[in-house]
Amino acid sequence: MFGELNQVQINVLIASIIGDGELTKLYKGSRRKNSSYREHYGEKQKEYREWKAQIMNNLFYITPKSQTLRSASNPIFTILLKEFYKDNRNKNIPHSFLKHCTLPYFLAILYMYDGTLSISHRINHLKQKVYITPHIYLYLQNYTPDDLTQLSAHIEKTFNIPLHLASRTDGHGFILRTTSVKEAFAYLETIKEVSKDCPTMYYKTNWDFRLKTEKEKWKEKHPNYDLVVTSSERFRKYTLEETENLIRFKRYGITDQTIADLLGRSYWSVVYKLREMRKMNLL
Numbered sequence: 001m002f003g004e005l006n007q008v009q010i011n012v013l014i015a016s017i018i019g020d021g022e023l024t025k026l027y028k029g030s031r032r033k034n035s036s037y038r039e040h041y042g043e044k045q046k047e048y049r050e051w052k053a054q055i056m057n058n059l060f061y062i063t064p065k066s067q068t069l070r071s072a073s074n075p076i077f078t079i080l081l082k083e084f085y086k087d088n089r090n091k092n093i094p095h096s097f098l099k100h101c102t103l104p105y106f107l108a109i110l111y112m113y114d115g116t117l118s119i120s121h122r123i124n125h126l127k128q129k130v131y132i133t134p135h136i137y138l139y140l141q142n143y144t145p146d147d148l149t150q151l152s153a154h155i156e157k158t159f160n161i162p163l164h165l166a167s168r169t170d171g172h173g174f175i176l177r178t179t180s181v182k183e184a185f186a187y188l189e190t191i192k193e194v195s196k197d198c199p200t201m202y203y204k205t206n207w208d209f210r211l212k213t214e215k216e217k218w219k220e221k222h223p224n225y226d227l228v229v230t231s232s233e234r235f236r237k238y239t240l241e242e243t244e245n246l247i248r249f250k251r252y253g254i255t256d257q258t259i260a261d262l263l264g265r266s267y268w269s270v271v272y273k274l275r276e277m278r279k280m281n282l283l
Contacts, residue, residue, distance in 0.1 A: 002100075003076050005059070010100050012055055013037075015109035018093055018140070018151075023081040035077035038070040044200070048112060051198040055105075093147040098154040104268055107159060108191040108205070114139050117188075117204040119214060123222070130218050133230040134184040134207070138163065141171030152176055160266060161186045181230050190268045238273055243282075246273065250283055
């Protein structure tokens, strides 16, 4: 079905179609034998689209004048059109396709265009502290609650990140969101490595970058106040003890998921840390 696409490209493609991507329909009398892909963008999202086109190699390309990321006609998109647009109606999420979406790229693409890193705050003037709390929203209100429920169940099962339905007044009336700091940081931690080569999206994908921006903003408003991140310890760096335990656990042949459970870390956090340690010849 996906031709010569690799697993990363499959994850990117499916997430792109679920998000802002459009599959062109074939009309009677058209010279085209197959559908194609396209998504429009604003000038601020240009570098993100270039980053995505690079991942997709020769499948996607950019037409700057129309500010469109697009593809040539391809049998892949004809097949996907029939699945994403059942009975030629509104776009849906083919539940059977989610089994292919097991890489952090899937979460990253869903989030980088249709998602928002929202920061709520609470000010304690007595203690001179500003408390900030991150929340992640996926604005997928054009899908039915059933589609979103299936998607959130897949994300929780695959990435161990619970996402919850939240009401909206437009579309089908619902979006997906995190409801705890732990969930928000787990999402950011999962996509951090795969989104690091797209710096124009750091304001929503890189917590260190966003936190620095928040500190500067609140420093202007309340120069003498301390900025406190709610449960910030959940997005902590690895301690020396954790690093030593990682080495010991791997030598014992313990699986990455078990190590994550033992350390109280996410699976992908452990995977990326182990990769980093191998590059440093620590393993």
